[in-house]
Amino acid sequence: MLENTLDLPIYSIKAVAHMAGITEPTLRAWEKRYKILTPQRTESGHRRYTKRDIYRVMWLRNRLEEGMSISQASTLLQAQPEETVLEVMQYENRQARSNSTKTNGRGSHPKNTRLNEVRSMSVLGNELMNAFLQFDEQTADNLISEAAGFYPPEEVCVDLIQPVLYEIGDRWMRNEVTVATEHFASNICRTRLNAMINSLPVLETGPLILTGCAPHEFHEVGVVMTTFFLRRNGWRVLYLGQNVPALDLEKDLRRLKPAMVVFSASRSETAIALHQEISPVIEKVKQYWLPGIIFAYAGRAFTEDPNLHALFKNAVYFGDEGRQSVALVEKVLSKD
Numbered sequence: 001m002l003e004n005t006l007d008l009p010i011y012s013i014k015a016v017a018h019m020a021g022i023t024e025p026t027l028r029a030w031e032k033r034y035k036i037l038t039p040q041r042t043e044s045g046h047r048r049y050t051k052r053d054i055y056r057v058m059w060l061r062n063r064l065e066e067g068m069s070i071s072q073a074s075t076l077l078q079a080q081p082e083e084t085v086l087e088v089m090q091y092e093n094r095q096a097r098s099n100s101t102k103t104n105g106r107g108s109h110p111k112n113t114r115l116n117e118v119r120s121m122s123v124l125g126n127e128l129m130n131a132f133l134q135f136d137e138q139t140a141d142n143l144i145s146e147a148a149g150f151y152p153p154e155e156v157c158v159d160l161i162q163p164v165l166y167e168i169g170d171r172w173m174r175n176e177v178t179v180a181t182e183h184f185a186s187n188i189c190r191t192r193l194n195a196m197i198n199s200l201p202v203l204e205t206g207p208l209i210l211t212g213c214a215p216h217e218f219h220e221v222g223v224v225m226t227t228f229f230l231r232r233n234g235w236r237v238l239y240l241g242q243n244v245p246a247l248d249l250e251k252d253l254r255r256l257k258p259a260m261v262v263f264s265a266s267r268s269e270t271a272i273a274l275h276q277e278i279s280p281v282i283e284k285v286k287q288y289w290l291p292g293i294i295f296a297y298a299g300r301a302f303t304e305d306p307n308l309h310a311l312f313k314n315a316v317y318f319g320d321e322g323r324q325s326v327a328l329v330e331k332v333l334s335k336d
Helices: 002-006 013-020 024-034 051-065 070-079 082-104 121-133 137-150 153-173 179-198 221-232 249-256 268-288 300-304 306-312 323-332
Strands: 208-213 236-239 260-264 294-298
Touching: 002 051, 013 024, 013 051, 024 051, 024 070, 051 070, 051 082, 121 137, 121 153, 121 179, 137 153, 137 179, 153 179, 153 221, 179 221, 208 221, 208 249, 221 236, 221 260, 221 294, 221 323, 249 268, 260 268, 260 323, 268 294, 268 300, 268 306, 294 323, 300 306
Parallel strands: 208 236, 208 260, 260 294
Antiparallel strands: none
């Protein structure tokens, strides 16, 4: 079991550099020149490292601190059995924790050990919830940044941001938090998501996907996540924003000629508005101008009230969470 844990490729290069106490450029240089690591790659080409890799990098760093050159240390590392490296690092980490505890005083705990452990999404989520309830913007932003340093962005969105916002929304419905709390939390998460989207290249070619919120719908974080997931996986996506009205939608669809249109609704009222106001426009456009256009829908409204699916028999359901959208789009569209 320990070996399986050591060999799980779950750490980003940012996480490895942080935990090992070196810079990302240094890690890349060591990896390229001395062949000390062979990280796995995600489908999108991002490096993923194991905890065993982290121990190897820390072992190298410690040898450099003792006066070795990197070439000497890397040669020695490759000559060492893996288990020896592991045992040495576990011993050195224990010594570092012991020394740090003594330095911090009796009964105190060091903030950082030689191997900074990755905190679970559950722990980060609880702290993020508390930060939102306290209107602590800096702590909330730091927690999201911490998660982003250790986990893939899809997991940060679906396993951290979304559950916390859902919980805040539920508490607001029970009158346990104010609407200002819900807006504060949503705004911080929306800002972070928009920054993630803006970091991606804007594609000029390929089938166009339009995303947006149903009429009278202002909860946009879910559909913004979907927009991010699709763009991150190489799809050309335009986000239309909150509360997209039916007025002029026909004109915009005829001009933009999208291959797919995705609308989100978080409440039954906005799901019904989507059916009554948007569906007829898309059906008309499909009948007269764009016979291949695909109408898709998503949002919390449909998980809370599955009966709403009956209103969209001619549309495609985008799933319960944003990560499913990528697989669905790849089934029905081609990037060519």
